[in-house]
Amino acid sequence: MKRLVAMLAVVTMALTATAHAEDKPAKVTVGYLNLVNAQLVTKHLGLLAKEMPGVDIKYVKVGGGGDMLRAIAGNDVDFGGLGNPPTAIGATRALPIKGILVINMLDYVEAMVVRTDKNITSLKDLKGKTVAAPFGSTTHYLLLQALKDEGVDPASMKILDLAPSDIAAAWLRGDIDAAWFWEPNLDKAVKNGGKILITSGEMAKRGYPTWDIGVVMNAFADKYPSYVEKFVKAECEGIDFWLKNPEKTAEIIAEELSLPLEDATRMMKGTGMVPCNKQLIEEYLGTSAKKGKFVDTLVSTADFLVKQERLPKLLPRADFEAFIQPSYIEKVVGH
């Protein structure tokens, strides 16, 4: 039903768009993940509204990658953010989206917390324990990847699928022994009898980087290419603000997520922000002529998900290359 309504909405939007010669969307919906990153700064400072005067801008908070995929599949957002596993899923299932921007690199803002009194000092100690992660997310991917690298059978423990807020609640009740998830909820577990066993940043050093990428719906990008640039520009300004004004940013994060200032500051440090002109180097998106390492990460993530039977088949590398579109950032930074 929702999809039908969404489809009708798209059709009417298409019709009205052709009726008006001016290429200007009436409304832009941005789905943002409940994470600590510069998208909160862009949102808080109203940078997108400044770039798009007269456009109704709507921000929708989305719990995790799985929900974001559903929102995209249901055509509920124009822009979204996805971690690399949901991106690999979306690209493989041919969702009509492309990746246009590095939102953040994940360091210790995502980590595995273990209950201190359970004497868990390595992944091997997780045998027989209850471990939670939001399935389909970056941390679920890293959990399974880390277990595989250590030679620990995932079947030897109970791995549960929980949303980050539910993990925090279950942790407080004592229902779970370990969880790999992210701030701001991660901190609640650490403060209540938990300690960090391994962080996503450490996994990045082992060759499993995780990140979130900004995506745009193809239909929107085809119709309003200049507005995609405006979006990228606003997000780039947010990232620059984050890098130049860490103290003010911490205040914004603290306010947006209702956190004490010191927690916001620490969580910020656990998130890697990449200024837009750097996003075009090989380590990140690369250029339109030569795509960067994000493609490698997508291929290896998709390969992993195929082995986990979460994806039917591994697409050729060219499909993932086509998904990454640095052209908008190139225009914004003037390449």
Place this chain on the structure above:
Amino acid sequence: MSVEASPMAIPISADRTRRGHLRRRLPKISRSFLLSSLTVALLLATWTLVTDMGWANELFLPKPQAVWAAFIKTMTRGYQGATLLQHLGASLYRILTAFTLACLVGIPLGVLMGVSRNARALLNPLIEFYRPLPPLGLYTLLVMWLGIGESSKLSLLFLAGLPGIVISTIQAVTSVDPVYVRAAQSLGATRRHLLFHVYLPAAGPLILAGMRISLGFTYTVLVAAEIVAASAGIGWMIWDAAKFLLSDVVIMGLIVLGLTGVLLDLIMRGIAKLLMPWA
């Protein structure tokens, strides 16, 4: 008067109606069966046509063959560590346990509230208040109170099934003809006799109808109950597959859920016929 007249009338009229019945009834059954099959066939044909012509995005509506392939694969190799039968077993265990508990609590409660006006007045606020509450709203609280394990899932299913049973049992008991009760009392029936030989047999068919509806309610909250921290169950399988956009598994799971629901209802009706042939 009519009671006296009927024995004489029976031989003729029964014979006539029986023959008339036979003639009309046989084609009637096969006709409705035919019509039902037609609906199913039409649905399948439309599905095949729409997907074969490429009118629908395969991400949202996969081909019937793909759904069948997902069924075979899940039957034989399983989905994320459990075969389809294991997923179904986990779900049926939850549903049947919760439903049995709901009957064990709901029927006595309903009888009590039906027989005693005071009991009804005492308990009505509770039942009436929580009956319209959406199960998912309740669930967040249940998870906080009871944790993420089996007990919160069973409680949710139990609470979804309970009010239907209680309310239909009250109705069933209050609609028992008082003539039966007075007749039994005048023959010296005790309260125990009244309960087991008058109220329950007379109210039985309505109670069973309520149980059928309530089983349906329990069934509809299954997916919601299995969203939080399950790792097996048809509802969980559907939820998990949706996260990975495996729509063939989602549709297959829904079909299995639907067919299982029909089967459960048929079983309930069979039990009703067996226990209460007078209904």
